[in-house]
Amino acid sequence: MKVTIDVNGETRELEAEAGTPLLWVLRESLGLTGTKFGCGVAQCGACTVHLDGRPVRSCVMPVESVGDRRVTTIEGLSGDVADAVRTSWEEIQVPQCGYCQSGQVMTTIALLSRDRSPDDDAIDGALAGNICRCATYPRIRRAVHGAAGRLKGGRG
Amino acid sequence: MIGRVQLPSPRPASGSVLRIPSLDRRQILKSGLALGAGLVMGLRLAPRAAAAEAAAGEGLNAFVRIAPDGTVTVLSKHIEFGQGTYTGLATVLAEELDADWSAVRVEAAPADAQRYANLFFGIQGTGGSTAMANSWGQMRTAGATARAMLVAAAAAEWEVDASEITVAAGIVRHAGSGREAGFGPLAERAAGIEPPAEVALKDPSEFTLIGREDLPRVDVPAKSRGEASFTFDFSVPEMLTAVVAHPPRFGAKVASFDDAAARKVPGVVQVVAVPQGVAVLAEGFWAARQGREALSVEWDESGAETRGSAEILAGFRQKTRQPGAEVRKDGDPEGALAGAAKVLEAEYEFPFLAHAPMEPLGCVVRVGDGEAEAWAGSQLQTVDQGTIAAILGLDPSKVRLHTLLAGGSFGRRATPTADIAAEAAAVAKAAGTARPVKLVWTREDDIRGGYYRPPYVHRLRAGLDAEGRLVAWHQRIVGPSIVTGTPFEAALVQNGIDSTSVEGASTLPYAIANLGVDLHTEPVGVPLLWWRSVGHTHTAYSTETFLDDIAREAGQDPVELRRALLAEHPRHLGVLELAAGKAGWGSPLPEGRTRGVAVHESFSSFVAQVVEVSVGKGGMPKVHRVVCAVDCGIAINPDNIRAQMEGGIGFGLGAALHDEILLEEGRVRESNFHDYRSLRIHEMPEVEVHIVASAEPPTGVGEPGVPPIAPAVANAWATLTGESVRRLPFRRALQERS
Numbered sequence: 001m002k003v004t005i006d007v008n009g010e011t012r013e014l015e016a017e018a019g020t021p022l023l024w025v026l027r028e029s030l031g032l033t034g035t036k037f038g039c040g041v042a043q044c045g046a047c048t049v050h051l052d053g054r055p056v057r058s059c060v061m062p063v064e065s066v067g068d069r070r071v072t073t074i075e076g077l078s079g080d081v082a083d084a085v086r087t088s089w090e091e092i093q094v095p096q097c098g099y100c101q102s103g104q105v106m107t108t109i110a111l112l113s114r115d116r117s118p119d120d121d122a123i124d125g126a127l128a129g130n131i132c133r134c135a136t137y138p139r140i141r142r143a144v145h146g147a148a149g150r151l152k153g154g155r156g
Numbered sequence: 157m158i159g160r161v162q163l164p165s166p167r168p169a170s171g172s173v174l175r176i177p178s179l180d181r182r183q184i185l186k187s188g189l190a191l192g193a194g195l196v197m198g199l200r201l202a203p204r205a206a207a208a209e210a211a212a213g214e215g216l217n218a219f220v221r222i223a224p225d226g227t228v229t230v231l232s233k234h235i236e237f238g239q240g241t242y243t244g245l246a247t248v249l250a251e252e253l254d255a256d257w258s259a260v261r262v263e264a265a266p267a268d269a270q271r272y273a274n275l276f277f278g279i280q281g282t283g284g285s286t287a288m289a290n291s292w293g294q295m296r297t298a299g300a301t302a303r304a305m306l307v308a309a310a311a312a313e314w315e316v317d318a319s320e321i322t323v324a325a326g327i328v329r330h331a332g333s334g335r336e337a338g339f340g341p342l343a344e345r346a347a348g349i350e351p352p353a354e355v356a357l358k359d360p361s362e363f364t365l366i367g368r369e370d371l372p373r374v375d376v377p378a379k380s381r382g383e384a385s386f387t388f389d390f391s392v393p394e395m396l397t398a399v400v401a402h403p404p405r406f407g408a409k410v411a412s413f414d415d416a417a418a419r420k421v422p423g424v425v426q427v428v429a430v431p432q433g434v435a436v437l438a439e440g441f442w443a444a445r446q447g448r449e450a451l452s453v454e455w456d457e458s459g460a461e462t463r464g465s466a467e468i469l470a471g472f473r474q475k476t477r478q479p480g481a482e483v484r485k486d487g488d489p490e491g492a493l494a495g496a497a498k499v500l501e502a503e504y505e506f507p508f509l510a511h512a513p514m515e516p517l518g519c520v521v522r523v524g525d526g527e528a529e530a531w532a533g534s535q536l537q538t539v540d541q542g543t544i545a546a547i548l549g550l551d552p553s554k555v556r557l558h559t560l561l562a563g564g565s566f567g568r569r570a571t572p573t574a575d576i577a578a579e580a581a582a583v584a585k586a587a588g589t590a591r592p593v594k595l596v597w598t599r600e601d602d603i604r605g606g607y608y609r610p611p612y613v614h615r616l617r618a619g620l621d622a623e624g625r626l627v628a629w630h631q632r633i634v635g636p637s638i639v640t641g642t643p644f645e646a647a648l649v650q651n652g653i654d655s656t657s658v659e660g661a662s663t664l665p666y667a668i669a670n671l672g673v674d675l676h677t678e679p680v681g682v683p684l685l686w687w688r689s690v691g692h693t694h695t696a697y698s699t700e701t702f703l704d705d706i707a708r709e710a711g712q713d714p715v716e717l718r719r720a721l722l723a724e725h726p727r728h729l730g731v732l733e734l735a736a737g738k739a740g741w742g743s744p745l746p747e748g749r750t751r752g753v754a755v756h757e758s759f760s761s762f763v764a765q766v767v768e769v770s771v772g773k774g775g776m777p778k779v780h781r782v783v784c785a786v787d788c789g790i791a792i793n794p795d796n797i798r799a800q801m802e803g804g805i806g807f808g809l810g811a812a813l814h815d816e817i818l819l820e821e822g823r824v825r826e827s828n829f830h831d832y833r834s835l836r837i838h839e840m841p842e843v844e845v846h847i848v849a850s851a852e853p854p855t856g857v858g859e860p861g862v863p864p865i866a867p868a869v870a871n872a873w874a875t876l877t878g879e880s881v882r883r884l885p886f887r888r889a890l891q892e893r894s
Contacts (some may be wrong), residue, residue, distance in 0.1 A: 017422055017442070024442045033389035034382025036563070037441075038514050039599040043829035046514060074382030089380040093372060093795055096803055097238030098379030099386060099514040099563025124838035131829060133514045133564050134238045135806020137840035139799070 005066050007032070008076025016063050023047045023058040026073055034074040034102050038131070045130030048103040049073050055110040074102040080151060081112050088146035096134035103130050108144050116151055118144065214347035216305050218271045219298040220249060226326060226340035228255045231265040233272035233280060234287040235535050236375060237513070237562035237569070238803070239858040240796035241287045243373045245295050247792055248288075251365045252299030252358060253306075255339070256326025262374050267537035267557035279538035283570045283686070285759035285856020288792060292854055300355040302346070306339055309346035313337075325364075360851065366792050373796065375561070387518040387533050387560050388596065395520065395592040396425055398583045399444045399601075401434045401451050405460035405822040406606055406682045410434055410453060417450040427451070428586040435583040441596060461681030462822040465611065468680055469505055472613035472634040476503060480632055480674035481652050483662045489672035492628035496619025500709055502702055504616070505883040506635075506694045507816030509609035509687050510832055515563020516602045519580035522592035527554040528584075532577060533562025535569035539643070543574035547581040566688040566807065571607055572642030575683070603832050604824040608817050609687030610636045610680065612657075614698040619670070624710035626721070629668045631661050631698070634676040638684045652677065656686060660695030660758065660863065665728050666703070666721035682819070688807060689859040692758040696863030697812075697870070697884065700754040704871040705880055714753050714871060715741050727787050728755055730848050731764035734785035738846050739766035749780065752872025754864035761788040761860035762848075765805070767841070769872035775890055777873050779809060779841040782865065787848035788855045797857050798845040804861020805843055810835025812866035813886045 004013050005022075007030060014029050021040075026032045026049070035058060038046030042057040049058045050072040077086075085108050095101045104127065111118055111126040118126065123144050132140070213223030221229040230246040242262040250260050265272045272280045275290040303323055310328045311318035314335045322329050329336040365371060378384040403409065413434050415427035423443025428435050434453055438444035493499055519532035521544065528548050534540045537557055545552040562569055569576070580595035587593060597605065612635035619628030637654035639645050648655050653675055655662070661673050687693060707717045715736045722729045732755045741751060748770045755764035765784045772778025784801045791797055814833040818825040826832040866884065874880045883889040 017446075020442045024440060027389075028440045028442075033385065036386075036514075037388060037516070039829050041599070041828050041830065044514070044599075086380050090372070090376055093376055093799065095238075095373075095376055095379035096240070096799060097514060097562065097564040098375065098384050101379050102382040105380065105382070127837045129836075131514065131834050131836065133512060133566070133807065133834060135803045135810070135835060135840060136799070137806060137835075137837040138802050138843050140837065141840075 001064070003063050005063065005071055006068065007071045008073060018064055019062050021059050022049070022061045022063045022066060022071070025063045026058060026071075032073050032075050036099055036102055038100065038103075043131070044100070045103040045107060046100050048106040048130065050106060050110060053110065053113060055107050074106060077109065081109050081147070084147040084150040085109050085112065085143070088143045088150060092139050092143040092146055094136050094139040094143050096136055100130060100132045104132065104140055108140070108147065112144070112147060112151065117148055214343040216302040216343070216347055217298050217351065218265070219295060220253065220302045222302075222339045222343035222346070224340045224343065226256070226259050226338040228253065228260045228326075228339065230260060230262045232262050233265045233274070234282040234291070235264070235533060235559050235562055235565075235569070236262075237533060237535070237565045239287070239800060240373060240793060241282070242375055243371070243796060244288050244792050245291055246374060247365050247371060248292060248295040249299035251363055252296045253303045254323040254325065257365060257371060259326055259339075260374065264559040267534065267541045267559065269538040272537070279536070281536035281538060281570065283535065283567065285761065285859045287856065288854045289760070289856055296357050297355060300357055301351045304352045304355050305346040305349045306342050308349045309342045310337060313342070313345060360790065366790065367794065369794055371793060371795075384561055386515050386563050387520065387531065388515055388563070390520055390531050390560055391594070392520065392522065392592045395594050396437045396439065396589065397441050397444045398435050398437045398593050398595045399441075399448050399598065400430065400432055400579060400583065400595070401436070401448050401453050402601060402605065403433060403455045403457070403460070405455070405457050405462065407460040408455045408457040409459070411456040412454045414452040417452070418447040421447040421450055426587050426589070428583065430579065430582040430586050432579045432582060435586065437583070437587055437589070437593065445598065460822055463680075463819065464821055465507065465819045468819070469611055469613060472611070472676075472678060473503070475634045475676040475678065476613055476615035476632055478676070480634070480676040483653050483658050483673040483675050485672050486668070487670035489628050489630045489670040492670035493617055493619040493630060496628055497622040498620040498709065500618045500620070500702075500705060502616050502705060502880070502882055504614040504694070504698045506612045506697070507818065507884060508611050508682070509693075509811055509815060510603050510817050510826070511566040511568035511607075511685075511687055512602060512829075512832060512834065513562070513564030513566060513568055516599055517568070517576045517597040518595055519576050520592055520594045521580045521584040523548060523584050523590070526550070527556070528581075529556045529558070530577065530580070531558045531560055532580075533565065533569050534559045534577070535562070535565055536571070536574065539572065540574045540577040543578045544581040547578060548585055567686040567690070568607060571685060572639070572644055573683070575607065599829065600827045603817070603826050603828060606683035607685040608682060609693060610638060610684045612694050614694065616698055616702045618702065618706050620706070620710060624712070626668055626706055626710070628670040629664070629666075630672040632674050632676070633658055633661060633695075634678055636680045636684055637677050638686055638690075640677070656691045658695065659691035660756065661691075661699060663757065664699055665725045665757065666718075667724060668721070688804070689758055689862040692756060692859070692863040696754065696756040696758070697867045700756065700864065700867035701870045701874070701880065701882070704752070704874060708874070713742075718753070718755060727762045728757060731755060731762045731785040731787050734846050734848060735764035735766045735783050738785070738844065739783035741766060750872045750876040752868045752870065752875065754868040754871060756863040758860045758863050760855040761786060761857060763801070763860045763864050765864040765868045767865070767868045767872050769869055769876060771876065776813060776886060777869055779839070779869055782841050782843045782868075783846070784843060784861065785846045785848060786857065786860065787850055788857050788860070789850050789852035790854045791847050791850070792854050794847055797847055800857040801845045801861040802843045804859065805865045806835050806840050808862040808865040809839070809841075809869065812869060812884055813839070816885050816888060
């Protein structure tokens with residue numbers, strides 16, 4: 001079937017079998033490999049993208065259900081929150097293997113977009129669905145706080 | 157061979173000896189610098205950069221290339237899967253090269269057992285936390301040699317004496333003439349200069365990069381922006397994606413299959429039988445997966461393992477009453493136990509564990525005419541390359557293997573059977589297609605695919621004299637051998653003892669006059685593998701928790717007891733004192749919280765951890781804080797050492813609290829992250845890492861952070877609740893109690 005979706009501000013028309021998860025359309029049809037496959041059952045968060053700014057698990061979202069909502073992947077990020085998060089991630093040296101980090105970053109940006117001063121509980125709550133087998137969790141917490149601080153103008 | 161895939165054992169390249177650090181590790185480490193220095197001539201063996209490489213700069217030796225714009229590219233013989241090796245190797249080389257850190261890049265070296273062997277293994281590969289230890293001398297020498305060639309090039313160009321030239325932060329200078337140049341303009345000339353036979357290495361007091369706190373990892377920017385490319389992300393034109401239907405029990409084979417429905421799935425191109433199962437090749441992942449769903453396969457389970465975990469462990473428990481093969485005997489342990497005023501005894505059980513790296517397993521293979529090319533997160537390049545070659549009937553030199561970044565491994569990508577490379581090659585061969593094939597495993601394939609940390613049962617006995625002093629210790633370990641039947645057997649199994657089954661127990665550092673360790677090796681029909689910190693994953697747990705039981709029985713403080721028993725082991729003692737001091741051992745804690753301690757040496761690094769624990773949700777331990785002290789010799793990248801300790805703690809804690817692979821009649825019960833849970837962010841304690849200042853050669857940090865965490869938590873838990881947890885994971889132990 002033909003599908004039309006808005007990805008990173010561009011309208012994309014493509015062919016996909018009904019039921020194909022958005023993840024595989026992004027990765028294989030559009031070449032946007034920043035969004036990762038980790039579990040296929042919405043348990044690990046590696047495939048997190050934004051739909052109209054809200055984090056969703058693209059590995060279980062049939063592409064035809066996206067409709068006219070705007071899809072944002074890690075390749076299409078922009079704005080002060082995204083800049084603050086990426087800068088903070090590098091400053092705190094968060095990633096180890098790096099495979100889950102796109103999902104961590106996407107979830108963090110969604111969190112900071114609705115809550116500019118999350119405490120540890122809010123951070124843990126928002127990110128509890130994003131597994132990092134390298135356990136970079138302490139640095140993720142620090143980096144989220146760091147990004148929040150930047151957004152308040154405290155730093156950078 | 158234990159495993160589903162029967163393959164000719166790949167052997168290392170002709171003439172080389174597979175040597176894995178085991179009992180003689182310390183000796184090897186001590187000779188590390190000498191090994192490195194001996195390689196000066198070896199570096200000369202590097203052929204001139206191939207045409208494609210030349211575009212990216214001049215190869216000064218096998219490990220460094222310099223581009224006209226001054227970019228320094230370090231070639232890493234070790235895979236980067238999160239442990240920070242790319243940064244570490246580059247730091248060491250750039251230190252002696254006096255490079256400008258901001259100009260340093262890292263690339264994976266090609267698979268080549270001659271140029272890029274792990275000096276401890278004799279083949280190319282990463283494991284045993286050896287990357288920095290085996291490369292330390294080699295990378296320093298490579299950097300210093302390249303520096304000398306740049307200096308010689310400058311001396312020739314400027315017609316000045318080389319001894320008057322200095323190099324700092326990527327700038328070559330001659331003060332007398334006021335001439336200076338970056339590395340770029342000198343690189344071409346330098347590449348034509350005969351490398352010096354010997355080079356002087358820096359005194360550690362001259363280090364400007366090694367030990368620096370603020371040196372950023374080379375891979376962090378790309379990994380923070382979704383730009384890092386892993387095997388799953390890799391593609392070549394015309395590539396097909398393959399998934400394989402694997403048998404539901406280990407050791408089963410395909411009896412027959414019906415692929416009519418699978419072939420009707422749009423996008424499915426081919427369905428072929430392979431030794432591992434039935435492969436579906438398609439135009440993309442989703443079609444391949446849908447095709448596999450539509451397959452109907454009958455399995456021949458006549459040779460399969462049909463026991464469940466409970467039966468396997470019951471068999472192990474029976475063996476704990478019979479003497480095993482002697483591993484260590486100091487004094488007269490049985491006599492001393494018989495004569496002890498008080499004897500303590502405990503039995504421990506450890507489950508199968510999966511590695512579950514975030515990036516599932518995969519490998520791309522392109523079969524050409526009389527040659528092949530492969531791309532994967534290869535951890536044992538020589539074994540993967542040799543296995544692909546054997547399956548395709550090629551000489552290993554005809555297989556070009558490219559090592560890609562891997563999304564974690566924890567040991568899983570280092571299989572002596574090269575299982576993933578083998579499966580990819582088998583699929584490509586069976587398909588007979590000229591199109592490249594990307595084999596991918598789903599998470600279910602990964603969790604159910606074997607190559608687990610084996611289950612073990614330990615029985616420990618201790619004898620105390622009338623004054624409560626520890627006078628006897630005996631440990632019996634029952635479990636399978638990881639390496640028997642693999643190319644690693646010769647190096648790691650001696651007199652029937654697989655050192656990976658007993659390490660940590662056989663090397664117990666405590667001063668106990670009568671100390672015995674023995675082993676029963678009991679096969680299981682499940683593919684087994686090393687799992688981050690290998691034997692130490694279970695031996696640290698049983699020894700360190702049993703010691704706390706002894707301290708409680710004798711009315712002694714756990715830190716005091718360890719201090720007394722470690723008088724002859726200054727590096728153990730050093731981390732113990734540092735962790736205890738920084739944690740405020742003995743100082744008051746909030747109500748409902750206790751501390752626990754553990755100290756353990758693994759892979760020649762020493763780690764102590766003090767934890768603070770309370771009773772959390774569901775009656776499970778809640779770990780609030782971990783104070784970790786590590787002695788890994790010279791600290792090359794302190795921030796990465798901290799990161800590896802943090803990560804090791806989280807990895808070990810997740811497994812200890814939640815995880816097990818449970819076999820039921822030979823079938824794996826777990827399948828994905830909903831039931832093989834992994835640690836989540838809200839369970840991650842605060843971690844504080846302190847690094848012991850040291851002038852010893854560097855040792856590893858990828859694994860040594862793991863072993864102490866589970867026993868430290870168990871020790872705090874026992875103090876808090878009076879309950880000694882002797883079966884992992886905690887979740888199961890605490891469920892079965894209630």
